[in-house]
């Protein structure tokens with residue numbers, strides 16, 4: 001036996017104070033109910049004031065109350081970030097007067113963390129980056145040579161040297177060709193770098209996001225903290241790498257170039273040249289930094305709005321049939337229009353905030369070229385080159401012009417990268433925030449020991465035991481209090497109660513998805529093998545029929561024989577599927593959920609169950625879409641295969657397949673257990689009338 005538990009520490013237990021209603025209060029955690037003056041009330045009043053300030057079409061998108069975790073059994077919030085006002089139906093609105101994302105130390109911390117992931121273990125990204133540096137150095141050597149060509153032309157033209165002119169023509173044509181080759185090489189390496197970077201970061205996120213239990217919690221419970229994690233992984237990483245690529249292409253060897261051209265400029269124009277250029281850069285950089293901050297923030301919120309807009313369309317696609325049946329197309333159009341409107345508002349916000357930066361960048365470029373003439377003029381008017389003949393002065397002017405303009409150009413490139421930099425900062429904030437949320441959640445889950453197994457709790461029998469278990473909803477409502485029950489092998493148990501009384505929640509606690517506020521659950525040692533959960537809507541993977549049956553153990557698919565597939569399909573009354581697909585190894589481009597009816601999808605889940613043959617099957621309304629005969633067949637097969645059922649359902653007719661029941665009464669976490677007296681199983685279909693028809697000894701739920 002294996003046990004997982006959430007037991008308060010001794011200190012925490014001391015602080016606990018039980019009220020008459022059975023709720024538990026604690027100074028340092030485990031609050032099943034919200035405390036009177038909590039952040040929840042503050043957030044609610046903030047949202048109310050925000051709602052009143054919004055245009056009418058957005059008001060409907062703001063929920064009148066927001067769920068807030070006051071229960072410490074759910075741990076602390078994932079990150080100290082603002083509560084976004086969210087609504088998947090309409091989009092996203094940023095709380096007014098609240099700027100959170102900017103170029104501060106947190107940004108640099110997050111950015112360094114992303115770089116650590118990208119460059120870890122001398123990855124491919126690392127080598128591409130090194131190759132790019134080398135290529136850029138080579139290319140800049142060529143550029144420097146090309147830059148000096150005009151001064152050589154001036155010389156041969158003023159001196160009328162014909163043969164030197166043709167020689168120079170040949171060399172310059174070859175150099176220009178080399179420069180083109182260099183530029184396209186940088187483009188290739190940059191694109192590979194962006195692609196490889198995207199792959200590395202995405203794989204990293206797959207690893208930390210799709211972790212057992214954590215994936216469920218971040219998507220189901222922490223939407224307020226981290227909106228659209230899927231969009232961050234699929235879109236934001238790509239955009240981050242594209243912006244980074246552009247920046248790297250522009251800036252990769254800029255420090256070297258600045259040192260080199262500063263030295264050249266100082267040699268030709270004296271100290272005033274570099275002094276003017278550096279002064280001009282410092283002023284531009286400070287102004288640029290001031291203008292970038294609001295853009296980072298705007299990009300963060302624009303991406304959130306993008307996420308909701310995309311999410312809405314995905315939901316339309318998933319629910320196309322339901323929407324059409326309920327003639328909800330007009331409503332869908334309205335919410336899509338509203339969501340687009342919110343996106344446009346956010347996009348416009350980005351455009352407006354980028355405008356001053358664009359103005360600065362353009363002005364800086366033009367001003368840079370004027371500055372180079374000032375730098376040339378100073379030594380010329382000071383008479384530094386009066387001793388040279390006119391042809392040599394034109395060479396000097398051309399050289400100073402090139403080095404000063406090129407140095408100014410390097411600085412203006414840094415300023416011009418401001419837009420990309422603000423993009424990078426925005427995406428870094430979104431990805432960094434997700435990383436932190438996942439880290440915090442992971443630590444939180446480790447601290448509350450929600451996962452199992454705990455070696456010291458190993459026991460020999462195969463029962464599932466709940467011992468004094470209490471738990472709350474994520475919003476802090478007590479659902480079940482001091483629940484003690486043993487699920488024994490061979491004894492089917494039914495869990496019943498009205499809607500929302502916590503039937504599925506008991507299964508969530510059993511599966512480790514929800515934490516307990518107290519008590520412990522003891523599972524069979526090989527719980528992964530011995531315990532299989534069948535939800536109402538099974539998850540059907542993309543892939544072959546063989547893979548479908550062994551889900552989630554895709555790697556074992558090849559070991560399942562065709563005969564075995566046909567056998568379990570027959571048990572699940574899906575033999576026609578075998579004929580329909582013919583080739584068990586054909587990967588269907590069509591979604592299996594489109595190929596199978598809801599009832600057939602549930603049968604597919606039973607086919608998996610019959611293939612795996614666990615000790616316990618936890619069925620959460622797992623037969624709700626099946627016809628009566630099929631329902632009987634599923635429970636009969638479970639009995640024949642010695643699978644003990646723990647069933648959540650509303651169908652009174654199913655009582656005959658169970659020996660015990662747990663009833664949740666929905667008030668103060670109350671519950672009761674009883675024996676079910678009636679036929680414990682059904683051999684023939686005839687003695688099963690109708691799921692809705694009660695028999696004398698069948699309990700009513």
Ligand SMILES: Nc1ncnc2c1ncn2[C@@H]1O[C@H](COP(=O)(O)OP(=O)(O)OP(=O)(O)O)[C@@H](O)[C@H]1O
Pocket residue numbers: 067220221473474475479497498499500501502503504505506
């Ligand atoms: N993610 C969540 N956040 C907040 N509350 C939740 C969440 N999931 C469930 N709840 C609440 O927990 C309570 C119990 O939910 P549960 O799904 O266990 O009910 P149930 O008895 O299975 O209902 P039904 O018979 O309708 O399936 C409900 O009041 C529900 O609102």
